[in-house]
Amino acid sequence: MSLFSLENLYRQYLACRRNKRNTANALRFEARQELSLLALRDALADRSYEPGRSVCFFVQRPKLREVFAADFRDRVVHHVLVSHLERIWEPVFIHDSYACRKGKGVHNAVARLQQFMREATANGTREAWTLQLDIRNYFMSIDKARLFEMVEARLKPRREEDEEALWLTRKLVFHDCTLAPVMKGDPRLIDRLPPEKTLFRAPPGKGLPIGNLNSQFFANVYLNALDQFVKHKLKCRGYLRYCDDFVLVGHSPGQLAVWKEEIAHFLEERLALRLNPRRERLRPVTDGVDFLGYIVRPFHLLVRRRVVGHLCETLARSERVLVRQRADATEYRFDAAVLDALQASLASYLGHFARASCNRLLTAILARNPWLDTFFGLDRQSLRLRRRDRAPAQARTVQQQYRHWRQEYPDDVVWIQVGAFVERLQWPPRRLGKRGIRENLGLRRMGSPRRGAIEGFPLSQLARRRAALVAAGGQVIVVGQRGTDTGGLRRRTPALRWVARCSDRNEAWAAPTTVRSSARTGH
Secondary structure: OOOOOHHHHHHHHHHHHOOOOOOHHHHHHHHOHHHHHHHHHHHHHOOOOOOOOOEEEEEOOOOOEEEEEOOHHHHHHHHHHHHHHHHHHOOOOOOOEEOOOOOOOHHHHHHHHHHHHHHHOOOOOOOOEEEEEEEOOHHHHOEHHHHHHHHHHHOOOOOHHHHHHHHHHHHHHOOOOOOOOEEOOOHHHHHHOOHHHOHHHOOOOEOOOOOOHHHHHHHHHHHHHHHHHHHHHOOOOEEEEEOOEEEEEEOOHHHHHHHHHHHHHHHHHHHOOOEOHHHOEEEEHHHOEEEOOEEEOOOOEEEOHHHHHHHHHHHHHHHHHHEEEOOOEEEEEOOHHHHHHHHHHHHHHHHHHOOOOOHHHHHHHHHHOOOHHHHEEEEOOOOEEEEOOOOOOOOOOHHHHHHHHHHHOOOOEEEEEEOOEEEEEOOOOOOOOOHHHHHHHOOEEOOOOOOOEEEEEEHHHHHHHHHHHHHOOOEEEEEEEEEEOOOOOEEEEEEEEEEEOOHHHHHHHOOOOOOOOOOOOOO
16 A cells, blocks of 8 residues: 555644644644645655745753644655554564663653663662763764665665665655744844754754654664664673663673773764763662662662752742742732643653652642642642542533532632622531631621522622721632533632631741652762
């Protein structure tokens, strides 16, 4: 079957848009989905296809990098090519080559390194050493001609799909994405990049763009020769590679030093690559290995200090937006966009922490950020977040919505907006709170309306009544209405929460706590 059939293009299009369906390029392509795929099929079939303009931008974490993002149409083509080449190259790759392979992610690589460390030390009963190496400016140093020869050697042009894959490989490998790219962000950042770290200054015939699926796959293809050399020529069992970062585990530092020299010679002669001397680390296994965001030890993992620092910076930025200190109270703002971004970021960090031994670290971070409890609930066993500002879909009446917020914030007075009024419903079902608070605030008795509201006032009086309640030492959360869902019920979410600035409450959270990521490791 042709590689460029409409059926295959549609299959790869579905894979390409997964988790990226709401991006502008994906939506633009999807708006004319059938016509776009037909036009792409025709361009590939008659060999008139040319890659479009890439979007160039810069990321500054963990360090300044130049990234080229292909147009969505070109990303579909990348999926077409990589899905075909994977079937050919997967049986060739060694088991311990990680990154951009199914079942070969960060956690799998770290677990495999731990296995090598346990085997080399006989479960901690003898001495062993690790050698960590890195290739200098790897993506910018890949020789395109050599890469194409490697791919060509594995394809069989007598088959139609292989001949199409070979043509497409040539088109993508030798495409110059630095020609008239769309620049995003601050273009002056390019001046801060050394010449060897940008494609704009790369020698002719060198370099692949960071950020494309095909570049990640080709990076594994290019270093497959190194993998075969280390495994079969040097006979190093304890070797694994994640992109251009690789680790060797051995019994003797002398043997590892010899292997390093042989690897350096092989890289220069066969692949025109050089090791990065600043990233060479020869250490005992007992020191751990700083690898893929963890300090890896044979029987446990620690989180890197830099990862913890980035998390604390993320929390500090969010706190500045969501929490404000007023003269009489602490005000919490339920900004949906900020909370969505914070939830995604926290879920990523917690997924990283879940593999490590970091219970005390996580406890310390939460103790230093008590404001998180207003917005999120955390299951300490699974480290899963729960948004407290979202009512369940089963809450189909105002009473059910109110019950949810009352259960989430049991110490707060919950005011819920109903049209132009703010109401406080009956809770618990038979009687409501302290009678004295209602009398002191002068809230109007609602009688027995259908919703069960026993107190209420016009929305215009919210600020005055909130100030009075906070002055009395209370806590209040206001649930606002946002619009109407498909069932006709108003969607309601918390808008603001005020907590009186009580010295006793503040002192409870003011206990000094030191956040440490990898104590006594030296990392």
